[in-house]
Structures are given as structure tokens and as C-alpha cells.
Amino acid sequence: MIETTDERLDSLLRHYCGRTAQASFTVREARRKPFKKIALAAAALVLTAAIAWGAWAAVRQRPAPPAEEPYAISxxxxxxxxxxxxxxxxxxxxxxxxxxxxxxxxxxxxxxxxxxxxxxxxxxxxxxxxxxxxxxxxxxxxxxxxxxxxxxxxxxxxxxxxxxxxxxxxxxxxxxxxxxxxxxxxxxxxxxxxxxxxxxxxxxxxxxxxxxxxxxxxxxxxxxxxxxxxxxxxxxxxxxxxxxxxxxxxxxxxxxxxxxxxxxxxxxxxxxxxxx
Amino acid sequence: MNSELEKLAQRYSADLTRLCVSLCGNCADAEDLFQETWLKAARHFHRYRADKPFDKWLFTICVNTYKNTLKAAYHRKRRCFRTAEEQDAFFAAIPDAQGEHREEYLALHEAIAVLPKKQRLVIVLCYFKDYSIKDAAQILHIPEGTVKSRMAAAKATLKRRLQND
Incomplete structure (x- = not known):
């Protein structure tokens, strides 16, 4: 059992949340690289799928669906x-x-x-x-x-x-x-x-x-x-x-x-x- | 990353690290949250208005990312330390948590881990940088009265748990 007054709890929280920054992280630009590979792989897959879809659509005489666009609402x-x-x-x-x-x-x-x-x-x-x-x-x-x-x-x-x-x-x-x-x-x-x-x-x-x-x-x-x-x-x-x-x-x-x-x-x- | 954001990153990374570690309760998740926050800040930097404090804008992104990516049950599990080394590294960054006080901070860590996420956010935001109730309310997008009530509830729970530990 820990005797905890309001003041002690304040102090504990201040130290806990206000920890030193000795373990400060650094911003990693390199983090994007794996995503780039994944993005390229995904793009290749999408391209393949698009070609396949295009061929299928041509057979079915249907127009290809519009390219998906990201949501952009200002x-x-x-x-x-x-x-x-x-x-x-x-x-x-x-x-x-x-x-x-x-x-x-x-x-x-x-x-x-x-x-x-x-x-x-x-x-x-x-x-x-x-x-x-x-x-x-x-x-x-x-x-x-x-x-x-x-x-x-x-x-x-x-x-x-x-x-x-x-x-x-x-x-x-x-x-x-x-x-x-x-x-x-x-x-x-x-x-x-x-x-x-x-x-x-x-x-x-x-x-x-x-x-x-x-x-x-x-x-x-x-x-x-x-x-x-x-x-x-x-x-x-x-x-x-x-x-x-x-x-x-x-x-x-x-x-x-x-x-x-x-x-x-x-x-x-x-x-x-x-x-x- | 543009040069202006790089300067801001150098200035605010330490603060953001503290916030991430306090929210996540372990360094691995905290670093992911930290990186994710900066990635979003870089992506949406054009929307930052220079007449507003950058730290609050950044911490709002961090808090929203934290709220949106971590589910409560999953997060509670992840707050546990997987190894003794991980635990040592976590508490090494708290100078007051050495020696006889270690148990106290360990109990506090566990008590914070089981707080409802909404209460945990309020506690961490108000204590990691001495933010006022008003500042925390702005970052969390909730009324000041809500911050106060969550703070009171969180403190009562923490106190009760520490005393019963």
C-alpha cells in the first residue's frame, strides 16, 4: 500500500509525464523507404489489375471505371x-x-x-x-x-x-x-x-x-x-x-x-x- | 521535410517524445506514434497557420493519431513491459523513479494503463507540459468542464489504486 496524498500524486504525475528527454526519438526520413517499396509493388499490382480489367471491360463492351481519387474536401x-x-x-x-x-x-x-x-x-x-x-x-x-x-x-x-x-x-x-x-x-x-x-x-x-x-x-x-x-x-x-x-x-x-x-x-x- | 519543419522538428521532438511515451507507456509504440505524428505534420504542414502555436497543432495531431490507431483492449495489453530491460529503459528517463521510489512509479504506470483512454489523455496532457485546463480542452476539442471532470475522476482512480496497491 502506498500512502498517496494529493500533493504526492501531483508530484508523481509531474515526474512521470515530464520525464527527461534523454530517450528522445528522432524523425526518420528513412521510414518512408519501405512504404515506397510497398507503394511500387501496389502500383504494379494495380497496373496489372487495371490491364486485366481493361481487357475484361473491352470484352464486355463496358467503359472502364474512373480512377479512384483521394477524398479532398477543403x-x-x-x-x-x-x-x-x-x-x-x-x-x-x-x-x-x-x-x-x-x-x-x-x-x-x-x-x-x-x-x-x-x-x-x-x-x-x-x-x-x-x-x-x-x-x-x-x-x-x-x-x-x-x-x-x-x-x-x-x-x-x-x-x-x-x-x-x-x-x-x-x-x-x-x-x-x-x-x-x-x-x-x-x-x-x-x-x-x-x-x-x-x-x-x-x-x-x-x-x-x-x-x-x-x-x-x-x-x-x-x-x-x-x-x-x-x-x-x-x-x-x-x-x-x-x-x-x-x-x-x-x-x-x-x-x-x-x-x-x-x-x-x-x-x-x-x-x-x-x-x- | 522542408527546412522550416526541420527546425520545428528539432525544437519540439523532445516534447513530442515525452508526450508519446507517457501516452503509450512503452518506447516501441511511442516511437511509432512519434514517427506517425511527424509524417502527418509534414504531409499537412501547408495547413498549419503560423499565427497559432505550433506545439499545440503538433500535439493535437499526436493525440488524434493516438485516439484513432490504438484500440483500448489492444493498447492495455501493449502497455505491459515485455522484458526487464524495456522496463529499466522506460523508468531510466524518470530521475525521480530510481531506488526506493521505483515501486511507486511502477504502481502509477500500471494505474495509468487501466485508466479509460479519455481520462488518460487528460492526465498526460495536463502534466507533461504543465498545460492549463484551457490548453488541454483546445487540444482535445472538448469543453473545459469535461477536462476538469475527467481530471478529477482520473485522479480519484489513480489515488485509489495506488493506495490499494
Whole structure:
């Protein structure tokens, strides 16, 4: 047992985080070389595939698909387009969104799965319908609403299953308890997994956020970058936009835009009233 | 890398190293995060506005990279030291963590490892460079009140764990 006063904890943290830079890393230009090789190999593969595709397309009398271009949306373009096509969706009235970071766990061409302090939501942005809600009571994770317990939400590649990882500290002993809950995003059921090892065995196929940091950094400051996602297999980019007041969130908006042209297809208000 | 960025790299690499090591908890992952951060900084340097502090821009990239690339369960595993040498090298960079204080820092390291990622980010950002609540809120893109509440929760957890260790 270590006697820890507030002052001692401050001192420990200051030394721990303010460590000397004797092990300072240096920027390695050479790091790019392996990538160059990989890029060349990939380019060769793409070229081969393109030739094969071209031959196939000629046989089928179909035009070759356009070359894939990287997403490029400037902040100016977004700002100019902001507000177009706005419509009002079904409200999630009275839900406490809270102030901790919401995030998108999954997005496809129709729906987006995101978590906020009040729970986990499946939102169909095509018709502006809230498909499924997993509020904090339903999840049954102590401390979820305060952001203390929540660790991560993963969603399977088909978007039908979610895995909520949470950890809670026992008040008496301080021992941490890791818990896993399987969410059926189709029928709304929550099942607590008893055997944590089963999680690692069963969920190796879960994907990470589909948006790349480059795409995220293209978003302007008023969109919290980490909430953006690019739907796999589609040309739409989605972002949850939060306008914040004095320490609270005032609204939450889902923006769907053409990732190639930057044109906003729809701007849907998900929450219009949020409590602090 | 252009010459202006090279100068900035020389000036801020030590700070960035500290941030990466404190966030990742081991040197191998920290170096990957460090390199990834600089690669992104170089790629997007044209977007950096010179009238803003460079360190905050750089640390924001670092924090976002950290948030986006490391999954919680995976990261918790990786914070463990694989060898005694790795552990020695990690604590050698903390002058106060030698001798009798080593156990204390080891316990702190383990306690930070199991903090929720959001709380860990706040703790590390506020302590590695004496950033204010406002600075941390800007880098993390969250309200100041959220930084305060996460900080209080993180400290309470750390204290409890250290006392129970």
C-alpha cells in the first residue's frame, strides 16, 4: 500500500509525464523507404489489375471505371456548402447527451452507429429515423453516463452486431472489472458475455473506424474530426457536428456529403436540445 | 521535410517524445506514434497557420493519431513491459523513479494503463507540459468542464489504486 496524498500524486504525475528527454526519438526520413517499396509493388499490382480489367471491360463492351481519387474536401468548400438541404429528423427528446466525446463506431450507406453519454444509437440517415436505441439503463453498465466505465464500442463489418467493452472499479477494493456486452443492433437485445476470452476468439473480424486520419483532418474546426466516418463502399462522408454552448452541447447534426465533390446531400438535426 | 519543419522538428521532438511515451507507456509504440505524428505534420504542414502555436497543432495531431490507431483492449495489453530491460529503459528517463521510489512509479504506470483512454489523455496532457485546463480542452476539442471532470475522476482512480496497491 502506498500512502498517496494529493500533493504526492501531483508530484508523481509531474515526474512521470515530464520525464527527461534523454530517450528522445528522432524523425526518420528513412521510414518512408519501405512504404515506397510497398507503394511500387501496389502500383504494379494495380497496373496489372487495371490491364486485366481493361481487357475484361473491352470484352464486355463496358467503359472502364474512373480512377479512384483521394477524398479532398477543403474547409472553405465545406463552410460554403454548410446548411444546404437541411431537414428535420425525428428528435431524441429528453435524452441526456452529456459533455463527453461521442463517436461513430460504424457507418454504411444507410445507417450510422454512434455512442454518447446517454447510450448507443443506430440512426438511419436516409429517412432520418432512429432505428435502435440502447440507453444507459438498457446497457446496464455502471458509470457509463459519466464516461468512467466506457472503454470502446466495436461494430461488426456487417453492422449488425456491436461489442461494448467497459471497465468499472470496485469502490471498496479498487479492483477493476472488465465486462463485455454483445449488442444485437437488429433486434435491440443486450447480452452480457461471461467469458472474456470468448470475446477475443469471436470478434477478431471487428473493424476500426473506417475514416482515415487524412480524411478527418480535412474537416473544418467546427466539426469534431473524430466523429467523421466514410461509409464503406459508398461515396458519402458523414460527420456529427456539435455546436456547444457554455459547457454544454446545444445541438448535434449529422452531415452527409459526397466525398468526391464535397456537396452536402443532407444535413440532419439529430438532437436539438441537450442538457448539460 | 522542408527546412522550416526541420527546425520545428528539432525544437519540439523532445516534447513530442515525452508526450508519446507517457501516452503509450512503452518506447516501441511511442516511437511509432512519434514517427506517425511527424509524417502527418509534414504531409499537412501547408495547413498549419503560423499565427497559432505550433506545439499545440503538433500535439493535437499526436493525440488524434493516438485516439484513432490504438484500440483500448489492444493498447492495455501493449502497455505491459515485455522484458526487464524495456522496463529499466522506460523508468531510466524518470530521475525521480530510481531506488526506493521505483515501486511507486511502477504502481502509477500500471494505474495509468487501466485508466479509460479519455481520462488518460487528460492526465498526460495536463502534466507533461504543465498545460492549463484551457490548453488541454483546445487540444482535445472538448469543453473545459469535461477536462476538469475527467481530471478529477482520473485522479480519484489513480489515488485509489495506488493506495490499494
Amino acid at each position: 474547409a472553405e468548400k465545406l463552410a460554403a456548402l454548410c446548411g444546404k438541404g437541411e431537414s428535420t429528423a425525428q428528435k431524441i427528446a429528453g435524452k441526456n447527451v452529456g459533455a463527453w466525446t461521442p463517436s461513430i463506431a460504424y457507418a454504411d450507406s444507410e445507417k450510422v452507429v454512434f455512442d454518447v453519454a446517454s447510450g448507443i444509437f443506430v440512426f438511419n440517415y436516409r429517412d432520418g429515423r432512429l432505428v435502435r436505441t440502447f440507453d444507459t439503463d438498457k446497457l446496464g453498465v455502471p458509470g457509463f453516463q459519466q464516461g468512467d466505465a466506457f472503454s470502446s464500442l466495436l461494430v461488426s463489418e456487417d453492422g449488425n452486431r456491436g461489442l461494448l467493452t467497459s471497465q468499472t472499479a470496485d469502490e471498496a477494493t479498487g479492483a477493476l472489472r472488465q465486462e463485455y456486452r454483445e449488442l444485437d443492433l437488429e433486434n435491440g437485445s443486450v447480452k452480457k458475455l461471461e467469458n472474456s476470452q470468448a470475446f477475443y476468439d469471436r470478434y477478431t473480424v471487428f473493424q476500426t473506424y473506417p475514416v482515415t486520419p487524412e480524411e478527418r483532418s480535412e474537416l473544418p474546426g467546427w466539426i469534431f474530426g473524430s466523429f467523421a466516418a466514410v461509409a464503406e463502399g459508398s461515396d458519402y462522408l458523414m460527420a456529427l457536428d456539435f455546436e456547444q454552448g457554455a459547457g454544454t452541447l446545444a445541438s448535434l447534426r449529422l452531415i452527409i456529403m459526397d466525398a468526391e465533390t464535397g456537396e452536402i446531400q443532407a444535413s440532419v438535426s439529430v438532437f436539438d436540445k441537450v442538457y448539460g
